[in-house]
Amino acid sequence: xxxxxxxxxAAEVSKAGGIGFIGSxxxxxxxxxxxxxxxxxxxxxxxxxxxxxxNDTLPIGVGFLNWGADLDVALPLLKKYRPAAVWLFAPHTIxxxxxxTRETRKATDNASKVxxxxxxxxxxLDVARTCxxxxxxxxxxxxxxHGLHQGCxxxxxxxxxxxxxxxAVQNREVKSMPTILAAGGVMExxxxxxxxxxxxxxxxxxxxxLVADEAEIRQGYKDEVIRATDGGQTTVRTSxxxxxxxxxxxxxxxxxxxxTNQSYHDAINGMPLEENMRxxxxxxxxxxxxxGPQGRMTTYAGTAVGLVTRLQxxxxxxxxxxxxxRAVIKNLSDVMSSTGNL
Amino acid sequence: xxxxxxxxxAAEVSKAGGIGFIGSxxxxxxxxxxxxxxxxxxxxxxxxxxxxxxNDTLPIGVGFLNWGADLDVALPLLKKYRPAAVWLFAPHTIxxxxxxTRETRKATDNASKVxxxxxxxxxxLDVARTCxxxxxxxxxxxxxxHGLHQGCxxxxxxxxxxxxxxxAVQNREVKSMPTILAAGGVMExxxxxxxxxxxxxxxxxxxxxLVADEAEIRQGYKDEVIRATDGGQTTVRTSxxxxxxxxxxxxxxxxxxxxTNQSYHDAINGMPLEENMRxxxxxxxxxxxxxGPQGRMTTYAGTAVGLVTRLQxxxxxxxxxxxxxRAVIKNLSDVMSSTGNL
Numbered sequence: 001x002x003x004x005x006x007x008x009x010a011a012e013v014s015k016a017g018g019i020g021f022i023g024s025x026x027x028x029x030x031x032x033x034x035x036x037x038x039x040x041x042x043x044x045x046x047x048x049x050x051x052x053x054x055n056d057t058l059p060i061g062v063g064f065l066n067w068g069a070d071l072d073v074a075l076p077l078l079k080k081y082r083p084a085a086v087w088l089f090a091p092h093t094i095x096x097x098x099x100x101t102r103e104t105r106k107a108t109d110n111a112s113k114v115x116x117x118x119x120x121x122x123x124x125l126d127v128a129r130t131c132x133x134x135x136x137x138x139x140x141x142x143x144x145x146h147g148l149h150q151g152c153x154x155x156x157x158x159x160x161x162x163x164x165x166x167x168a169v170q171n172r173e174v175k176s177m178p179t180i181l182a183a184g185g186v187m188e189x190x191x192x193x194x195x196x197x198x199x200x201x202x203x204x205x206x207x208x209x210l211v212a213d214e215a216e217i218r219q220g221y222k223d224e225v226i227r228a229t230d231g232g233q234t235t236v237r238t239s240x241x242x243x244x245x246x247x248x249x250x251x252x253x254x255x256x257x258x259x260t261n262q263s264y265h266d267a268i269n270g271m272p273l274e275e276n277m278r279x280x281x282x283x284x285x286x287x288x289x290x291x292g293p294q295g296r297m298t299t300y301a302g303t304a305v306g307l308v309t310r311l312q313x314x315x316x317x318x319x320x321x322x323x324x325x326r327a328v329i330k331n332l333s334d335v336m337s338s339t340g341n342l
Numbered sequence: 343x344x345x346x347x348x349x350x351x352a353a354e355v356s357k358a359g360g361i362g363f364i365g366s367x368x369x370x371x372x373x374x375x376x377x378x379x380x381x382x383x384x385x386x387x388x389x390x391x392x393x394x395x396x397n398d399t400l401p402i403g404v405g406f407l408n409w410g411a412d413l414d415v416a417l418p419l420l421k422k423y424r425p426a427a428v429w430l431f432a433p434h435t436i437x438x439x440x441x442x443t444r445e446t447r448k449a450t451d452n453a454s455k456v457x458x459x460x461x462x463x464x465x466x467l468d469v470a471r472t473c474x475x476x477x478x479x480x481x482x483x484x485x486x487x488h489g490l491h492q493g494c495x496x497x498x499x500x501x502x503x504x505x506x507x508x509x510a511v512q513n514r515e516v517k518s519m520p521t522i523l524a525a526g527g528v529m530e531x532x533x534x535x536x537x538x539x540x541x542x543x544x545x546x547x548x549x550x551x552l553v554a555d556e557a558e559i560r561q562g563y564k565d566e567v568i569r570a571t572d573g574g575q576t577t578v579r580t581s582x583x584x585x586x587x588x589x590x591x592x593x594x595x596x597x598x599x600x601x602t603n604q605s606y607h608d609a610i611n612g613m614p615l616e617e618n619m620r621x622x623x624x625x626x627x628x629x630x631x632x633x634g635p636q637g638r639m640t641t642y643a644g645t646a647v648g649l650v651t652r653l654q655x656x657x658x659x660x661x662x663x664x665x666x667x668r669a670v671i672k673n674l675s676d677v678m679s680s681t682g683n684l
Binding site (some may be wrong): 119120121122140141142148150151152153154156157158159164184185186187190191193194197198229232235302303306307326330332333336 | 533
């Protein structure tokens with residue numbers, strides 16, 4: 001949600017009972033302004049409406065992309081604002097995560113919780129051993145935007161990672177069990193209930209919030225998210241869009257899942273990158289018309305994009321998904337009670 | 343489960359309260375014997391223990407791969423044995439499914455239920471419109487063995503396909519809602535509970551039954567299924583194994599998910615197919631030692647292979663998974679009741 005989720009989005013999600021994130025990504029030049037915005041928006045809100053972080057933290061999170069994020073810029077801001085959560089992802093090496101975890105905890109007197117996103121069982125174990133994060137976000141291949149090229153869904157990944165972590169805790173290889181959240185393929189209440197069944201304690205959602213009123217993207221992007229269906233067939237995880245957008249510092253094992261469009265088809269049909277970039281830059285001048293199946297602008301989105309069918313406020317999305325999940329669980333339980341079986 | 347699930351496996355799963363399948367695949371030369379075996383095994387079982395199909399059907403199913411299955415051989419056997427379910431998958435064109443559905447229903451006086459497996463929302467709608475199957479099996483990318491190269495998990499696919507089918511029923515494009523089952527990534531009770539939360543009425547499982555006592559595969563294959571972990575990283579959907587095994591009649595959009603081994607690494611590193619086949623054939627003479635990460639024999643398995651940790655009877659697998667799912671749902675419901683929230 002780099003360049004998309006700023007202070008207003010983060011504040012609205014937290015006000016609705018979730019925890020909203022600022023997508024600071026690899027560029028912290030706007031982080032001060034983003035945190036300051038979120039703080040103002042939250043301080044004008046009755047205390048009863050918000051979930052307060054421990055130790056008087058600012059009840060939002062900040063997400064960093066560690067292949068490019070600037071620790072020196074981030075630290076004084078983390079110290080000043082004490083966001084409830086600091087999300088780390090996609091370093092070139094795990095040492096970067098160890099350093100960010102340590103420095104974040106020092107700067108905030110352990111007040112900010114450290115969330116680290118991983119995409120495999122091996123990564124989950126490595127990160128748990130070396131960083132002892134408060135939260136592990138376990139991301140499956142359905143996720144929109146960037147994740148490992150090679151992977152599996154949360155159906156397989158969550159239960160196996162949880163079992164492996166619990167074993168590691170028992171064998172004293174890992175100090176304590178982190179909180180487990182699921183990412184990738186969760187768009188509404190059915191997905192949330194499924195993630196809880198798989199062993200997660202909660203979920204994170206990106207694609208669904210692309211169409212939130214507070215998402216700072218072009219209407220053309222939002223329209224394309226609402227138009228796209230059957231995401232297993234119409235989205236793809238690729239590095240093509242990183243090349244076109246010149247975000248090529250991502251470690252090579254990561255690709256961004258996007259709705260396929262003309263840029264993508266031209267790339268796989270052999271159009272030279274230079275020509276494809278020229279056409280991309282032309283499309284960027286077209287405003288909302290740059291998006292769509294025959295368009296060239298990037299629509300990062302997960303495979304469950306077909307479940308996003310309308311524009312909504314971040315607040316309503318947050319409340320609706322939780323209410324739906326409650327109804328799903330109640331229904332499953334009722335069916336089981338009434339039949340005495342599955 | 344072609345060449346793996348025969349009469350004994352099918353009978354044991356059905357005796358345990360599931361519905362077991364014979365994997366007849368694309369070669370019906372053993373189907374008579376397989377059905378006859380299953381019938382004998384089930385007739386020696388007290389009636390109270392088995393789920394009877396409607397209209398006095400044989401309470402097992404038969405799975406066909408429609409790119410190669412022989413309708414002329416199958417039909418008299420379906421007529422004679424009336425299996426409770428006939429599973430269709432992977433035709434060259436949808437017309438084949440229409441023909442098999444019609445002929446199966448005619449041969450069995452509508453007694454055998456027609457199950458059709460699909461891998462996308464578009465396929466689900468096409469098949470529902472043209473075949474009106476009793477059951478749609480919705481398969482996600484986590485599945486072991488063959489499925490579409492391009493796809494998504496059941497997290498995204500199930501809810502969107504269900505919504506699309508329900509809309510199509512409302513618009514009278516589809517006559518009635520088929521029963522929905524999930525395939526791909528479900529290995530135990532957490533996965534089953536998750537699939538139910540996503541809207542399925544049940545699941546089908548393949549990989550887990552590879553290690554059943556009744557699975558007719560080499561111990562080397564079973565050992566490799568138990569050894570493999572972190573299947574998002576260690577399995578891959580590919581056509582390499584089809585080439586090595588000369589099962590190249592699969593329509594080109596399908597690949598088989600397998601645990602990666604030396605054959606696969608050699609293939610992607612450019613070894614000519616002829617040399618790779620020669621080494622494969624040599625490995626085939628080595629018995630159980632032909633399997634493993636440095637081996638060359640194929641281990642078809644889903645991404646959740648890491649959750650398969652021990653040999654078991656088909657009966658115990660079937661009972662255990664259902665009991666686990668009941669516990670998961672009860673726990674979710676209890677947590678929700680005790681906190682009044684999610």
